Amino acid sequence: MKQNNNSQEGFLLLGFSDKPQLETILFVVILVFYILNLVGNTTIILVSGLDPKLHTPMYFFLTNLSFLDLCFTTSVAPQLLVTMRSKDKSMSYGGCIAQLYVAMGLGSTECILLAVMAYDRYAAVCRPLHYAVIMHPQLCLTLASIAWLSGLVTSLIQCSLTIQLPLCGHNRLDHIFCEVPVLIKLACVDTTFNEAQLFVASVVFLVVPVSLILISYGYITQAILKIKSSAGRRKAFGTCSSHLVVVIIFYGTIIFMYLQPVKSRSNDQGKFVSLFYTIVTPLLNPLIYTLRNKDVKGALKKLILGKVIG
Template identity: 85%
Template sequence: MKASNNSQEGFILLGFSDKPQLETILFGVILVFYILNLVGNITIILVSCLDFKLHTPMYFFLANLSFVDLSLTTCIVPQLLVTMGKKDKTMSFSGCVVQLYVSMGLGSTECIILAVMAYDRYAAVCRPLHYVVIMHPQLCLWLAVTAWLSGLVTSLIQCSLTIQLPMCGHNQLDHICCEVPVLIRLACVDTTFNEAELFVASVLFLVVPVSLILVSYGYIAHAILRIKSTSGRHKAFGTCSSHLMVVIIFYGTIIFMYLQPVKSQSKDQGKFVSLFYTVVTPLLNPVIYTLRNKDVKGALKKLLLGKILASEKL
């Protein structure tokens, strides 16, 4: 980032400072959501790892999704709460760069993981007899590694191009965190190439996965409708509806942020949209998957009862 002033002064993260009363309310709401997020996603990770019955592809990818969500919110929320809780809204240049790289990498990884989870559900519903063969452990590991590496590569490319843009002393970020579209907007040079590159990356990590997910669920819906048993149809719909709900919420908000022209974005809308997919959506994942999933609830009860019995023996 060619601006020595930026590296010395850092960035002023304005957030909702123009609305003091709203900022106070949001501080409390975000703090509560973050705590619940930590508890929910850590619970899913622990249950998925500790309960042998959940050592399946579905819960392997769910644990990966929870880890991504946990890391993404931890990358953004603590810094946001610090700037919201004090008059000095300054965020260091290095802190902004780290947040930029990490959040972009994690967000891109989540896009791929959600698509992989849709493929897993397709295999489970449409190819049940061959499911174990299709989703063998080596393939699951390869898909997870591909998702993480894809996020890493796109973050290195996209963020590296962004931080090279000269800001000419502009250091006020009218946003809740350091994101690529916001930093591009601060640049004092022609950003056509950066915007085009961001659009291409957004198509690859948003439009393509969404298309694959829709195709997968098209096949799933067709297979479910052919099930003669009413209880069987309900069970199949219940298994897949949770994932589809997460997909709609996550992709809907992030597409709004990244697939419209950078300079046409409404600043206030952008703040609330970013707040939604960095704070709200990561909390919805554990809520949806635990409250609507008998396996997870059963495993959680089993672990809790085991700990209670162990403590009583002591």
């Protein structure tokens, strides 16, 4: 995205401006989801940090996920909300580039982190006697670091390649935020190399992690079937199915966005798909992974009652 005159002036983030009534409804929905996202994920971070009983590998990764989701949604939602309620749909060149790097880095990190969390659940369910030895603090820190660093590195590579593309006067982004496939689509030169690079990165960060997650949950399912108690099996299956719903929504929507040819992608479909993995899934994560969890609810009650009594 070489800085021609138009791109230096900024971009027009069109979003859903071609559908004014839908835009008004979506503004309210996105605002509510964003506020709930902030409250839910902040609560998880505070509770996990303040209650010693939750200082376990599972909640260490969940804290990372909550912080990640807070940053991911915040990199998209505020700017989107501002442009949706303003007649001026402009976004600065610097703001677009910053959003491009940050959103892709955080999204890529989450792809790896969810796979790490699936491995943690596999170790807890299938290797319970060795769980503490397998998931020792140093390994947890290493796995989390790999997730964060890999996401930031791939963002640096993919976004740096994208911003070199000349837009030849185009500055209308018919999307909800600055995203690599959308900017590639605006380029007026041959983008075969960029699309190939993006495809390879997408396979590494989408297909491989989701495959590992499904394998992990396959082993977890086998372990659950061995549980003699029918109530225990139902509870375990309920938890696993909830986790898989989040995985399917998150990976499914991103795969739709990144693994199909850039030129064949529908703008409207892309906007709604992007809403799912930037706004909806980050809210589902705290609801599914922790706020339905008895340990978290118990810790939250203790903290609230402690403050009230204190």
